[in-house]
Amino acid sequence: MERGEAICRELKKAGIRYIVWLADSETHFMHDVMDRDPDLKVIKVCREGEAVAICAGLYLGGAKGALLVENQGIFDSGNAVKWAVTFKLPMTMMIGYLMHRGMVRTPEGMMLRGAKDPTEPFLDAFGITHYLVDSDEDVPKVGQACREAQQTGKPVALLLTSADGYVPGS
Amino acid sequence: MINTRQFVQLLASHRKDEIVVSTMTGDREWIACSPPSPLNFSVIGAMGYACSVGIGLALAQPKRRVIVLDADGSLLMNLGTLVTLAVQSPPNLLHFVLENGLYEIAGRVPVPGCGLVSFTGVARAAGLKEVYEYDDLEVLRGGLPRLLSEAGPFFAVLKVEPTTPLPIQVDKSYRGVDEQARAMEKALGFGIDGL
Numbered sequence: 001m002e003r004g005e006a007i008c009r010e011l012k013k014a015g016i017r018y019i020v021w022l023a024d025s026e027t028h029f030m031h032d033v034m035d036r037d038p039d040l041k042v043i044k045v046c047r048e049g050e051a052v053a054i055c056a057g058l059y060l061g062g063a064k065g066a067l068l069v070e071n072q073g074i075f076d077s078g079n080a081v082k083w084a085v086t087f088k089l090p091m092t093m094m095i096g097y098l099m100h101r102g103m104v105r106t107p108e109g110m111m112l113r114g115a116k117d118p119t120e121p122f123l124d125a126f127g128i129t130h131y132l133v134d135s136d137e138d139v140p141k142v143g144q145a146c147r148e149a150q151q152t153g154k155p156v157a158l159l160l161t162s163a164d165g166y167v168p169g170s
Numbered sequence: 171m172i173n174t175r176q177f178v179q180l181l182a183s184h185r186k187d188e189i190v191v192s193t194m195t196g197d198r199e200w201i202a203c204s205p206p207s208p209l210n211f212s213v214i215g216a217m218g219y220a221c222s223v224g225i226g227l228a229l230a231q232p233k234r235r236v237i238v239l240d241a242d243g244s245l246l247m248n249l250g251t252l253v254t255l256a257v258q259s260p261p262n263l264l265h266f267v268l269e270n271g272l273y274e275i276a277g278r279v280p281v282p283g284c285g286l287v288s289f290t291g292v293a294r295a296a297g298l299k300e301v302y303e304y305d306d307l308e309v310l311r312g313g314l315p316r317l318l319s320e321a322g323p324f325f326a327v328l329k330v331e332p333t334t335p336l337p338i339q340v341d342k343s344y345r346g347v348d349e350q351a352r353a354m355e356k357a358l359g360f361g362i363d364g365l
Binding site for chain 1: 189191211213215216217218219222223224225226227228229230231248250251253254257258347348351354355358359360
């Protein structure tokens, strides 16, 4: 099973029925898989903060959704993310870890071309636990993250790296 | 021009079991004028996202009307939500935008584009079909039953007067976001299984 299909299976096992999405090159491998899956409804948004708020609305109404956006978009959604944490929103955040393949993990954190990448510190600042999904063996973390969000009442993030080697713009 | 409090009182008089998502000035007036309800949800601390929360609720609760009391300054922060609303097109969503041209809470500063922007124009250009504008409470009174009962989504701009200056007070009438969420879950009849 390809990674995208395996991730969708983990989400569905956790009861997720909606994916609130803004297209991201790092998670390009998810695009067609999500669209093809008859048990998942994809809600496209124009800005990543919308995804957080729509997930909140789905949750308030008793539905289960996860968001799928790029790390750059999460930076842009800081206020919405802050609100989700305050809300105690049990949200699964799937975040495309753009540029991860070029990063080096050091004691100071993830470095990209000599500069510290802010993805993980950004999530840490909000107290959001995050897990790296960088291989097919990491896919079970998706279900674990969904359950952790449910049990703790907090957003939990999954940092997804590319599974298809997609090059942005191609 | 419509008096915001009179609009809110009119809406409250029609309200049955609809979910009401409110933000900014509309939220303050709604909390002050309508009976407390676990189906009220105040979007505080996430300016701009009332409509988005409403979209999620409307999709999750397709048999229940969801009313959003939005504001011009808030909507300007998240105009793309109108595209999302048009695409998702939940027929049970009624989106009011209270347009007074001001950031009332931040010193009554004019919003960008005050007097230039047509929110109904933006809504139609985003693909919304049921788009209305009211500047007369009696005309709104005549149209409200339809907005509350027929298939939408409906987008209605209300040209409202600025409200009387009133400092925001964090008091017992404002519940925490998580407390509101738990109350709504209970009212809608499901547990906190989460996501």
